[in-house]
Amino acid sequence: MPEYKAPLRDTKFVMQELLNCNEHYARLGYEDATEDMVDAILSEAGKFTEQVLAPINQIGDEQGCTWNDGEVTTPDGFKEAYQQYVEGGWPTLSQSVEFGGQGLPHSLNTHIGEMISAANHSFAMYPGLSHGALATLEAHGTPEQQTMFMPKLVEGTWTGTMCLTEPHCGTDLGMLRTKAELNDDGTYSLSGTKIFISAGEHDLSENIVHIVIARIPGSPAGTKGISLFAVPKFNVTPDGEKADRNGVNCGSIEHKMGINANATCVINFDNAKGYLIGEVNRGLHCMFTFMNAARLGVANEGVAAADASYQGALAYAKERLQMRSLSGPKNPDGPADPIIVHPDVRRMLLTQKSIAEGGRAFIGYLAQLVDEVEHGTDEKLKAVAESKLALLTPIAKAFLTEVGFECTSHGVQIFGGHGFIKEWGMEQLMRDTRISMLYEGTTGVQAIDLLGRKILGSKGELIKPFAAEVMAFCQEHGTDDEMAEFIKPMISFGVKWQEMTKEIGMKAMTNPDEIGAASVDYLMYSGYMTLAYFWAKMAKVAMNALATGTDEQAFYQAKIKTAQFYFQRILPRVKGHAACINNGGESMMSLTADDFLF
Helix, strand or coil, X not given: CCCCCCXXXXXXXXXXXXXXXXXXXXXXXXXXXXXXXXXXXXXXHHHHHHHHHHHHHHHHHHHCCEEXXXXXXXXXXXXXXXXXXXXXXXXXXXXXXXXXXXXCCHHHHXXXXXXXXXXXXXXXXXXXXXXXXXXXXXXXCCHHHHHHHHHHHHHCCEEXXXXXXXXXXXXXXXXXXXXXXXXXXXXXXXXXXXXXXXXXXXXXXXXXXXXXEEECCCCCCHHHHCEEEEEECEEECCXXXXXXXXXXXXXXXXXXXXXXXXXXXXXXXXXXXXXXXCCCCCHHHHHHHHHHHHHHHHXXXXXXXXXXXXXXXXXXXXXXXXXXXXXXXXXXXXXXXXXXXXXXXXXXXXXXXXXXXXXXXXXXXXXXXXXXXXXXXXXXXXXXXXXXXXXXXXXXXXXXXXXXXXXXXXXXXXXXXXXXXXXHCHHHHHHHHHHHHCCCCCHHHHHHHHHHXXXXXXXXXXXXXXXXXXXXXXXXXXXXXXXXXXXXXXXXXXXXXXXHHHHHHHHHHHCCHHHHHHHHXXXXXXXXXXXXXXXXXXXXXXXXXXXXXXXXXXXXXXXXXXXHHHHHHHCCHHHHHHHHHHCCCHHHHXXXXXXXXX
């Protein structure tokens, strides 16, 4: 099993040097988030993930969860690890002080979330959905509901879930059948079945608060008739204490490809008491608060997977001796050279490195936008941050999980046959990561949201704030000879990006299927371009550090060389995506359904 090491140096580079978190936190009033405090918290998070979570990752995969008469038992070590997680105050880190949180920045918590996911993906999912439940209750819940549910959720002694999917409906939530009937006391009785509920039942917390979409009888059909409810496993007193058992039970758990240590549950609601969140028939609007938080969390899983796989592959490539270098022996006293000397192995390693580090910068940037939205006082800056988040969230969720999964495949490949063997741990990373491209909206769903709803739906307005930021960077460094190898491709491919957007819009006016045909290629093009921007910025920061003098020359030189690899070997992939878009959707749609049989 790979030995996980928290990427503390690179995380600090992203936070403090690239994104200037010290100034960012001071401006937003995070007085406790000093550089020393942030460093100390990151260091402790590194110890916890390395020493507590990583060692039980493979155990969790081997044992999985067990179900017995509605109760779920997690693998050995998980309950104890979760107790340490709660005792360490990790659930409270970025939560509101009003409800028992520490009030530290969301962005700091995001970087810690990457470490937790990289060390143990299954474990990360237990507390992970609580953040979305808390955000939903804080944004849309009544003061009474917040008093009932939030303190224990913040504390971590209770956890939360998101209950959307039903056996007959996944993405098309308008087809849901779970019903909610009004009780005399203003609560609701929910009846129905939800499936694929991550962390829906377990033995880690005292109570589980399910955030559930359901339909109130008489509501309009489709998505316009969806309402949102908080439904606890155990009923809750008005002052937030656990009471008797509610009509919620786990019917079974799924047997899955990966994330075996996380219980993916069938949850049955049998006249379960629930509390309406927000307005009647406005449930989907409220649920998007949860879903957007969850989508950024899943994007972070892609980064975590890329980094974990890279760490394992790098250590192996430096030790494994096979064949001689094409340019002559590099280990003349040994029987063969380490495989890291071979160009193809380096291609895979540098792909992993460029995706992991570029993705970390991308996620860190998005997390700071969330800080701005949640704690900013300048309404104009908050509006710009919201626009950028709306545009970039589907890109981050889909793109970073797609390329993160690619990186886990490279990890298996670098190990050769050993990568296919369970004991090495690389195939587990690949299996665990595959879900990230599915839950919280598949890649195809994110792509149609980006192109159809966000880009074309806004007539191109939504892309303008981020495009202006990228263009300003290109103009600022356009005459810098050192930066030319980064700026020129960004401008060239950026112009093509704009042209493609207009062309798709024109085609869609006569054939709406052109949007669906182009959407995934468009999203991937957008993802590679977005990562190029962050790699160009990181290269400039590294150049400045080298120019002013540093005792970490190797670190900064590696940043520049990795940026060069990204621009020369990864960014050109956009040409293939552009060609697919330009060819249109006719070849996709020409076969009838029956023709697929031939």
